[in-house]
Amino acid sequence: MTDTDWFQVVVTQVRLEADQVISLVLSPPAGGALPSWEAGAHIDVRLPSGLIRQYSLCGDPDQPHYTIAVLREYAGRGGSAEIHDTALVGRTLTLRGPRNHFMLQPAARYVFVAGGIGVTPILSMARHATRHGVPWSLHYGGRHADTMAFAGKLRRLSHQAGAALSLRGDDTAGALPLTEIVREAPEDSLLYACGPAGMLAALRAAVDAERADLTLLTEQFTAAESPAPVPIGEDSAPAAAFEVELARTGETVTVEPGASILDAVREVRPDVLYSCEEGFCGTCETKVIAGQPVHRDTILSEGERAVGKTMMICVGGCASRRLVLDL
Ligand code: FES
Secondary structure (H helix, E strand, O other): OOHHHEEEEEEEEEEEEEOOEEEEEEEOOOOOOOOOOOOOOEEEEEOOOOOEEEEEOOOOOOOOOEEEEEEOOOOOOOHHHHHHHOOOOOOEEEEEEEEOOOOOOOOOEEEEEEEHHHHHHHHHHHHHHHHOOOOEEEEEEEOOHHHOOOHHHHHHHHHHHOOEEEEEEHHHHOOOOHHHHHHHOOOOEEEEEEEOHHHHHHHHHHHHHHOOOOEEEEEEOOOOOOOOOOOEOEOOOOOOOEEEEEOOOOEEEEEOOOOOHHHHHHHHOOOOOOOOOOOOOOOOEEEEEEOOEEOOOOOOOHHHHHHOOEEEOOOOEEOOOEEEEOO
C-alpha cells in the first residue's frame, strides 16, 4: 500500500446510534464512485489530525456510500475522541481500502457473536446472509441496552430472515453465555465473532474445550488484554539482527534483536504508515518480496501466513537473514 492508494470522501451525515456511538456516512466527491466491498471489510481513515484509524464498514455494499460506526473510547489514543468532538459533516476525509481479513466464507448457516462495537462487521454479515437466504443467529452483548448500536436494525433484519437474535446487556442479563453458544451451534455452521480481546479469547477457549469440530473466525478490535509478544529470536526467528531491504529505493536497514521492523524502517522512512503497533489494526501491512517472515499479528489467517505475501511489520519478525519488502 502506498500513498497513491488513498482517496477522498466527504462526510455527509453523522448520527447518534447508541450511547457514545455515532455513525458516519462517507460519500464520494461529486460524480465519483467508491471502491466496492464485501461484508467483513474495513477501511483505514486518516483523520484531520493525521491519525490513522480502522473501521469496519457496516452499511450496505449496494449503496453508493460507506457507513462506519465509532465508539468514543475514553481510554483510547485520541482517534475516537477526535471523531466525536469534531464537526465533521461537510468535511473531507482520506481513506484507504477497503481490505477484508474477515471474509464471510460460504456455509450452510452462520452463528454470529458480537461484543459492543464489534457488532459493526457482524451487521453487514447478517445483512449478506439474509440477502442470500442463509440461516443465521446472532448473540449480541453490550454493557447495557443503551450502548448497543444498531439493535433496531438487527431486530428488523432478524424478523425479515426469521433469525434468532439475542440482545444481552451485561448489567441486567450478565455476559454472553459463550460456552452454551458454542455447545448449541449447529454442526454445519460457521461461527463468526467480533469484539473485545477478552471475549474472543474466552470464545476460543470454549471452542477448544467443547467443539473441536467447529470453525471459529474472529476479528479483534482492541489489543489483547495480556499481550504475549514473542521476542525476536524466539520461535523460528534468528536471535541475531537481520537486514530489511526497502525495494523501492534499495535502502537497507538493520533490525536489532528486540527491535521491530517498523522501528528500523521508521529511521529512514518517517512517513511509513502504522497505527496500533500491536498487530491488530492492519495499517502497517506490507508486501513481502523475498525472505521468510515470522508473523505475530492477530489479523492474517493461517492460509495467509503460509502464503507469506504480506506481513504486519510492527510485530512481525524474520526467520531468514534478510527480508525484502515492498516499501
Ligand atoms: S500498526 Fe497496527 S497492525 Fe501494525
